[in-house]
Each structure stands twice: as structure tokens, then as C-alpha cells.
Amino acid sequence: MAYEDEEQLEEIRDWWRRNGRAVLIGAGAAIAIVIGWQQWGAWESRQQAAAASEYAAVLANLRDQDANAALEQFSSLQDQHARSPYLAFSGLAIAAHQMRADEAQAAADTLSQVSAQAADGVFSDLVRLRRAEALMAAGEDAEALALLDPLPEGLLAGRYLELKGDLNRALGEREAAINAYQEARELAQGQRRALVELKLGDLGERPTS
Amino acid sequence: MLQAIRDRTQGWIAYVIVAILVVPFALFGLYNYVGGGGAQEAASVDGEEISRQQFDQAWQQRQSELRQVLGDQFDLSQLDSTALRRDTLNELIDRQLLINFSEEYGLRVSDADVVQALRSQPLFQVDGRFSSERYRDLLAQNRLSAEAYESQLRRDLILDLVARSLGVSTFVNSRELDQVIALQWQERRIGWVEVPQSVFVDDVSLSQSQVEDYFAETAAQYQQPEQVQLEYVLLDPAELEQQVDITDEQIAARYQQMQTAAQSQSARQIRHILTETEAEITAALEALEQGDSFAQVASNLSIDRGSAGNGGALGLLQQGDVEEAFANAAWALAEGQRSQPVQTSAGWHIIEVTEIRESSLAPLDEMANEIADELAAAEADRLLFEQGNTLDTLAFENPDSLEPAANALGVSIRTTDWVSRNEDGDGFVSEPAVLSAAFSQPVLERRENSQLLELSGGQYAVVRVSQYREAREQTLDEVREQVESKLRNELASQAAQEAADRIAGRIVADQPLTNAVDADLMADAVVAEPRWVQRGASDVPSGVRSAAFRLPRVEGSTAVDTIQTETGWAVLQLSGVRDGDQDDVDEAMREQLVQSLRQIDGEIAFEAILAELRAQARIRVNEDLFN
Numbered sequence: 001m002a003y004e005d006e007e008q009l010e011e012i013r014d015w016w017r018r019n020g021r022a023v024l025i026g027a028g029a030a031i032a033i034v035i036g037w038q039q040w041g042a043w044e045s046r047q048q049a050a051a052a053s054e055y056a057a058v059l060a061n062l063r064d065q066d067a068n069a070a071l072e073q074f075s076s077l078q079d080q081h082a083r084s085p086y087l088a089f090s091g092l093a094i095a096a097h098q099m100r101a102d103e104a105q106a107a108a109d110t111l112s113q114v115s116a117q118a119a120d121g122v123f124s125d126l127v128r129l130r131r132a133e134a135l136m137a138a139g140e141d142a143e144a145l146a147l148l149d150p151l152p153e154g155l156l157a158g159r160y161l162e163l164k165g166d167l168n169r170a171l172g173e174r175e176a177a178i179n180a181y182q183e184a185r186e187l188a189q190g191q192r193r194a195l196v197e198l199k200l201g202d203l204g205e206r207p208t209s
Numbered sequence: 210m211l212q213a214i215r216d217r218t219q220g221w222i223a224y225v226i227v228a229i230l231v232v233p234f235a236l237f238g239l240y241n242y243v244g245g246g247g248a249q250e251a252a253s254v255d256g257e258e259i260s261r262q263q264f265d266q267a268w269q270q271r272q273s274e275l276r277q278v279l280g281d282q283f284d285l286s287q288l289d290s291t292a293l294r295r296d297t298l299n300e301l302i303d304r305q306l307l308i309n310f311s312e313e314y315g316l317r318v319s320d321a322d323v324v325q326a327l328r329s330q331p332l333f334q335v336d337g338r339f340s341s342e343r344y345r346d347l348l349a350q351n352r353l354s355a356e357a358y359e360s361q362l363r364r365d366l367i368l369d370l371v372a373r374s375l376g377v378s379t380f381v382n383s384r385e386l387d388q389v390i391a392l393q394w395q396e397r398r399i400g401w402v403e404v405p406q407s408v409f410v411d412d413v414s415l416s417q418s419q420v421e422d423y424f425a426e427t428a429a430q431y432q433q434p435e436q437v438q439l440e441y442v443l444l445d446p447a448e449l450e451q452q453v454d455i456t457d458e459q460i461a462a463r464y465q466q467m468q469t470a471a472q473s474q475s476a477r478q479i480r481h482i483l484t485e486t487e488a489e490i491t492a493a494l495e496a497l498e499q500g501d502s503f504a505q506v507a508s509n510l511s512i513d514r515g516s517a518g519n520g521g522a523l524g525l526l527q528q529g530d531v532e533e534a535f536a537n538a539a540w541a542l543a544e545g546q547r548s549q550p551v552q553t554s555a556g557w558h559i560i561e562v563t564e565i566r567e568s569s570l571a572p573l574d575e576m577a578n579e580i581a582d583e584l585a586a587a588e589a590d591r592l593l594f595e596q597g598n599t600l601d602t603l604a605f606e607n608p609d610s611l612e613p614a615a616n617a618l619g620v621s622i623r624t625t626d627w628v629s630r631n632e633d634g635d636g637f638v639s640e641p642a643v644l645s646a647a648f649s650q651p652v653l654e655r656r657e658n659s660q661l662l663e664l665s666g667g668q669y670a671v672v673r674v675s676q677y678r679e680a681r682e683q684t685l686d687e688v689r690e691q692v693e694s695k696l697r698n699e700l701a702s703q704a705a706q707e708a709a710d711r712i713a714g715r716i717v718a719d720q721p722l723t724n725a726v727d728a729d730l731m732a733d734a735v736v737a738e739p740r741w742v743q744r745g746a747s748d749v750p751s752g753v754r755s756a757a758f759r760l761p762r763v764e765g766s767t768a769v770d771t772i773q774t775e776t777g778w779a780v781l782q783l784s785g786v787r788d789g790d791q792d793d794v795d796e797a798m799r800e801q802l803v804q805s806l807r808q809i810d811g812e813i814a815f816e817a818i819l820a821e822l823r824a825q826a827r828i829r830v831n832e833d834l835f836n
Contacts, residue, residue, distance in 0.1 A: 044315070045315060047315075048314065048315025048316075048317070049315070049317065051315075052315070052316070052317045052318075052319075053319075056319060059377075083314075084314060085310075085314050085316065085371075089374040089378065092374070092375070092378030093374070093377055093378045095378070095380070096377065096378045096379060096380040099380040099381075099382070099383075100380060102383070104382075104383075107380075119310075119314060120825075122310075122818060122821050122822060122825070123818065125817070125821070126375075126814055126817060126818065130378075130380075133380070133382040133385075134382070136382055136384055136385070137382040137383050137384055137385075152817075153820075153824065154817060154820045154821070154824070155813060155816050155817040155820050156813070156814075156817040158813075159810075159813060166384075166385055166388065170384070190809070191805065191809055192809055192813070195389060198389075198392045198393065199388070199392065201758060201759045202392055202395075202762070203761075204760070204761025204762065
């Protein structure tokens with residue numbers, strides 16, 4: 001029996017001589033990965049906190065009517081937090097402020113700078129719509145119209161089509177405006193739908209319903 | 210054998226074996242977390258589970274909300290519960306989508322925001338201002354700590370962050386606003402002539418063949434649906450109450466009971482001194498006897514901290530509020546009297562009654578009628594329950610007849626007239642439960658007794674179908690009156706339309722409308738000469754108004770149209786369109802319009818973002834929830 005144990009012990013030692021290095025490296029790598037993962041998590045959390053406070057600062061500056069300071073924070077978000085939803089929130093909030101201050105072209109420029117990666121593109125169709133609205137307010141109808149293609153999937157499509165109708169009407173394209181409004185009517189609801197009906201009626205188109 | 214195992218499992222080998230054993234044990238517990246959610250899972254969103262329990266809770270809540278809104282009309286079986294359940298689950302899924310989104314991107318709210326939200330909650334405000342006292346009180350009432358409440362609030366704020374951020378970022382494009390104002394405040398110059406069809410009804414003469422042809426075309430409208438006649442046994446609490454006799458003895462006995470109850474409910478203001486040991490209480494008693502005041506002794510010696518500082522006062526108590534030994538002693542005392550030491554599980558007490566509030570009962574003869582009614586109602590209730598059981602059992606055991614049940618209960622079998630599935634009848638057949646039972650499969654097709662039905666007013670019934678007739682088309686003679694009246698109206702409407710068309714043909718721009726109206730119609734037609742009208746003008750018939758605002762714009766010309774109205778036909782003439790003037794809309798009105806457009810836009814944006822998140826997520830729904 002003792003002999004058998006000796007033999008097994010020898011086998012294990014032998015195995016360790018051959019593989020010990022690999023095992024140690026593996027264990028070391030595992031520890032490094034765990035530590036690295038934790039460090040990375042902490043770093044990411046710090047990044048997210050930083051983005052959140054930049055956004056808070058943007059809102060505070062807008063409250064104080066200081067759009068330039070807000071734009072500076074926005075461009076710092078742009079450089080350091082291109083994936084953050086706060087980038088999209090900030091861009092949209094600043095643009096809305098600029099629109100209210102009658103700076104439609106500036107609003108369109110702000111929106112054009114919202115990175116397409118913000119929140120992995122969840123907000124990009126919305127940002128595109130707002131940008132087209134700003135361009136329309138700035139009188140850039142053709143550019144606005146071009147921006148509305150392609151149509152997004154789902155709910156926003158109703159607003160896209162309505163804006164298309166507005167732009168075509170302004171450009172004197174009555175048929176195209178009617179077509180766009182008619183499609184928009186299918187997707188719009190409530191008060192928005194009533195508005196589409198109003199606009200359609202004004203073009204001499206009787207409601208189907 | 211065991212010795213052999215023990216001998217070998219030492220040192221290195223033991224560690225290896227333990228290491229091997231650790232693996233299955235570790236993985237065993239893991240199973241519960243990784244897979245096998247199965248029936249317990251309502252849905253999962255990107256791997257995050259929404260449990261069955263969460264869903265059930267939300268569903269309960271949804272039902273009670275509906276109950277609150279619909280009140281007595283709430284009846285789940287009348288609603289599309291599958292759609293409602295799906296809706297409930299979708300709300301949970303949306304919430305989970307937002308949770309996942311805010312975790313992935315580390316959305317957060319600042320402490321200042323949490324404080325701000327807390328202070329603006331109307332719930333915590335007194336006279337419109339935040340009151341920290343009220344805040345603490347409300348939390349204490351709901352057994353919440355401030356930390357727990359604030360972290361819950363923070364969580365809600367985070368979930369709300371996307372919607373709020375989108376809300377503040379809406380704007381109204383100034384050119385669209387101008388357009389909306391131009392349209393909404395647009396005025397049109399319209400005149401109209403209403404030609405009521407009632408004028409022509411008397412002139413219509415109907416020939417026999419006309420009526421027959423018309424009926425042949427429209428016979429399908431006069432189909433009579435399938436109908437049944439019902440037999441039923443009814444248990445009515447009001448009838449039962451009449452049958453119940455209540456004796457004077459019963460009334461007297463009940464009054465006696467009420468008196469006893471009233472006594473036990475009488476409340477007493479009580480104060481006490483509590484000590485741990487008999488020796489201490491004796492000391493307290495001696496202090497009192499030496500003339501120390503009760504309050505003083507209580508504050509010095511009583512170990513009941515709640516009352517000691519308060520002169521020993523326990524407040525207004527009822528007999529059931531306190532331990533039996535305490536109650537016996539306290540209720541044996543007269544007002545102002547003090548007890549000897551009494552032992553309870555808390556220790557030793559000296560009790561004093563400072564006030565007795567008897568609950569008073571009116572004398573028997575004043576209450577006799579009330580008691581008799583109450584007893585009769587209770588007895589009727591009992592009878593109803595008993596007879597309901599008998600009826601239920603006998604109707605079930607003899608599915609082919611109501612007679613055994615009716616005989617056993619000594620009531621007669623009643624019958625109804627012919628009723629159809631959607632009958633809008635009154636009395637017994639107006640009960641939705643009766644009709645839905647009458648046309649259910651067992652009752653209609655197998656001609657069995659229904660189950661025991663619960664009706665409004667606490668009535669119960671069992672119904673069965675005694676006769677049935679299929680849906681059929683009625684003959685002309687049965688419905689002649691309806692057919693003729695309908696045809697007459699149709700022909701009158703045609704005549705009115707022809708008259709309107711004639712008038713329309715005669716209208717000349719810039720000439721009064723009356724010139725175009727036939728002389729013999731002048732008395733009955735309503736003529737309104739052209740004037741400027743707003744979109745919402747209430748003094749213009751709504752049919753005319755909406756038709757006029759749907760006509761294509763005219764410039765320097767007129768447009769004429771004929772339309773059908775509620776009372777007949779109308780001719781309308783449009784001779785001008787002018788857009789709303791931006792200056793006519795004041796700042797406040799403009800702001801209101803902007804706010805409402807922004808709000809809709811914010812909602813659309815939020816919905817759209819949710820839809821986007823939904824499209825990107827892997828969502829698995831447990832379809833068993835809807836079967």
C-alpha cells in the first residue's frame with residue numbers, strides 16, 4: 001500500500017514538473033482578469049458618473065440662458081462620452097433651447113453633431129427628425145426633406161411623414177404633400193391626427209373616414 | 210473497507226478528491242439561477258426575468274384599478290381579459306427595458322434631484338410647503354425607513370429620466386406653428402340652405418308593389434334572431450323576509466344581547482402604575498395612601514414608560530383592549546375609584562378609573578321595530594342560503610326538470626316570454642347572467658338546468674329552456690309598419706336631395722341665396738345668407754360647417770356643394786377663405802398651443818424610444834399566461 005502511494009505521489013510530482021508553469025500562469029492570468037474586470041467596471045462607473053454630471057451642468061447652463069457654456073460641455077461629452085445617452089439628451093436639450101431663441105440653424109448644427117453611437121443609435125431617428133424640423137424652421141426645406149429619407153420603423157414614421165407633407169406643401173408639391181399626409185394619418189393618433197386632418201383638408205382633400 | 214478508504218484518502222489525494230466533489234455541489238445550486246425558470250417566469254427581457262409573481266401582482270393591481278373606475282359594472286368576463294393581461298405584461302416589459310437601459314448606460318440622478326423630487330411631492334406638503342414632520346409621520350405609518358423610501362424614489366426617478374429628458378427637449382418649429390394657427394383660426398365665408406326631408410314625407414304615396422319590392426330587397430334586415438322561452442325558480446330575499454315571523458320573545462332576547470354588548474363596549478379613561486414586583490407595588494400603594502398624587506407616584510415608580518410621564522394615563526379603553534385580569538379589575542371599579550394591586554403578565558398594577566363612558570341604548574319599545582327588521586333580514590338571509598343550497602343541489606341532481614326543486618322549496622315555477630340573446634328586456638330577463646346562462650351550451654343545446662345564478666338585489670335563480678325557435682326572416686305582414694316608414698323616409702330623402710340639387714343649380718355668385726330657393730319651399734327651408742364663419746362656430750349646423758371646411762380653397766370664385774344632414778339635405782356655398790391672422794392669436798393662447806404640441810411630441814418621442822429598445826431586445830414571453 002505504501003508503495004502504491006509513493007508511486008502516485010511520484011506521478012503527481014512528475015505532472016507538476018511538466019505542467020506546473022502553465023498552471024501558475026493560468027492562475028495568475030485569472031487573477032489579473034478578475035482585477036482588470038473590477039478596475040474596468042470602476043472606470044466605467046466613473047465615466048458614467050462624469051457624463052451624468054456634464055448633462056446636469058448642460059441643463060443648469062441652459063436654465064441660466066448660457067448656451068455657449070452648454071455647448072462647451074456638449075463638445076466635451078462628444079469627445080469623451082460618445083456612446084453615452086447623455087450626449088443625445090444634451091444635444092436635444094441645447095437644440096430645443098436654440099430653437100426657442102430663434103437660432104434654428106444653430107440648433108440644426110448642434111443636432112448634426114450628436115454622434116450616431118450615442119446609446120448605440122437608439123436616439124438617432126429622433127435626432128434626425130428634430131434636425132429636419134430645425135432645418136425647416138431655418139428655411140432649408142430641400143435639405144430638411146432629404147434628411148427625412150429613409151423613414152424609420154414604427155411610431156416616429158408618422159411624424160416623419162407629416163413633416164414631409166409640411167415641406168412638400170411649402171415647396172409647392174401638392175400631390176406629394178397629400179400623399180405624405182395621407183400616410184401620416186394612418187400612423188398618427190389623437191390631437192396629432194386631428195392636425196394632419198386639418199392640413200389635408202386645407203389641400204382640398206376630403207378625409208376618408 | 211472504510212479503513213482502506215481512510216488510509217488512502219490523505220494528503221494530496223484527499224485534496225484532489227475534495228476538489229472533484231466540489232464541482233457538482235457548486236453547480237447544483239447554480240441550476241436555480243441559470244435555467245429552469247420555466248413556469249415561474251412571465252417573460253424575460255435580454256435575460257432579465259419578470260417573474261410570474263410580479264406579473265400576478267401587476268394583474269391584481271390592474272383589476273383593482275379597473276374596479277375603481279368601473280365600479281359595479283366591473284365584470285372581468287365582459288372584458289377582453291386576454292388583451293388586458295397582455296397589456297399588463299407589456300407594461301412590465303417596458304419597465305424592464307428601461308431598467309436594463311439605465312443599467313447598461315449607468316443613468317443616474319443626483320442627490321439634489323432626489324431632494325427636489327421629495328420636496329415637491331404634494332403628499333408631504335402642509336399648506337403647499339414641504340413639512341419634514343409630515344414626511345417622517347407618513348413614513349412611520351407605512352413602516353418605511355427614509356433610506357428605503359429615498360432609494361425607491363431614486364429608482365423611480367432614474368426610470369423616468371428618459372421620458373423627462375425627451376420631454377424637456379421638445380420644441381415647436383415656428384413655421385409649423387404659423388401653419389397650425391393659420392389653419393386652426395381660418396375663417397370661411399359660407400351660406401347655406403337646409404331642406405328638411407320631413408316636408409316631403411306626406412307627399413310620398415306608396416303602392417303595394419313598391420312596398421313588396423322594397424321588402425324583398427331588404428328582408429335580411431328584418432331577421433328575427435333565435436329565441437327561447439324560459440322556466441325558472443327564483444329565490445328573492447324580499448319575498449322571504451315577508452314570510453318570516455319574528456316573535457316578541459326573539460326581539461326581547463336580541464335586545465338583551467345588545468345591552469350586554471353595549472356594556473362591554475362602554476369605554477373607560479384609565480390610569481395605572483406598573484411595577485415589576487409585589488414589594489414595589491405595595492410601596493406605591495403606601496405612597497398613595499400617604500397622600501402623594503397618582504401622577505407623582507406613577508412618574509417615580511411606574512415602569513410603563515409610555516404612561517409614566519403622562520400621569521399614568523392609558524387613555525380611553527374598551528374591555529377587549531386589555532388583558533383579562535386587568536379588565537376584570539378595571540371594570541369592577543366605580544368612577545374615581547382605585548384598585549388594590551393586580552397581577553398581570555406585565556407585572557403588578559394599581560388601576561384607577563377616571564371616567565366612565567356608558568354607551569347608551571334606547572328603550573326596548575323604541576327599538577322593537579328596528580330589531581324585528583334586523584332579525585327578519587338575518588333570518589331571510591339564512592333561509593336564502595339554505596334554500597339556495599337546496600335549489601342548487603336538486604337542480605343539479607335532476608337536470609331535466611325544475612319540478613323537484615320547486616316542490617321541495619314550495620315555490621312555483623315561473624316562465625318568461627320569448628327572449629333573444631341580445632334582448633333589451635326588463636325584469637328577470639334584463640339580468641345579463643340570465644341571458645348568458647340561457648344561451649350557454651348546456652342549457653340551450655342539452656336542455657339542462659342552469660347553475661345557480663346570482664342576480665342583482667341578492668336574488669338567486671335556476672333557469673332552463675322550455676321552448677326554442679330558430680332565427681327566421683319575418684313576413685312582410687309582421688313588419689309592414691317598419692318597412693313602410695323606412696321606405697317613406699327614403700323616398701322623402703330622395704325628394705329633398707333632388708330639391709337641394711335644383712337649388713344648387715340655380716345659385717349665382719353674389720346673388721342672395723333666397724333667389725335660388727323654390728317659392729313653395731320657402732316656408733320650410735332654412736336659408737342662411739353668406740357670412741364669415743370660424744371653424745368652431747357653434748351657431749352653424751355641424752354637418753354644414755365640417756363640409757364647408759373640407760371644400761378646396763376658393764379664390765375669387767365660389768364653390769357649391771350638397772350634403773346630407775341629420776334632418777335632410779343642405780346646399781352650401783363657399784365664397785371665401787381667409788387664414789387665421791397670427792396677430793389675432795394672443796401670447797397666452799400661442800403658448801398654450803406650443804405646450805400642448807410639445808407634450809404630444811414628448812410622448813411620441815418616448816413611445817418611439819421604447820419601441821426602439823423593444824426592437825433591439827431579446828424578449829421572451831411565456832404564452833401560457835394568456836391561455
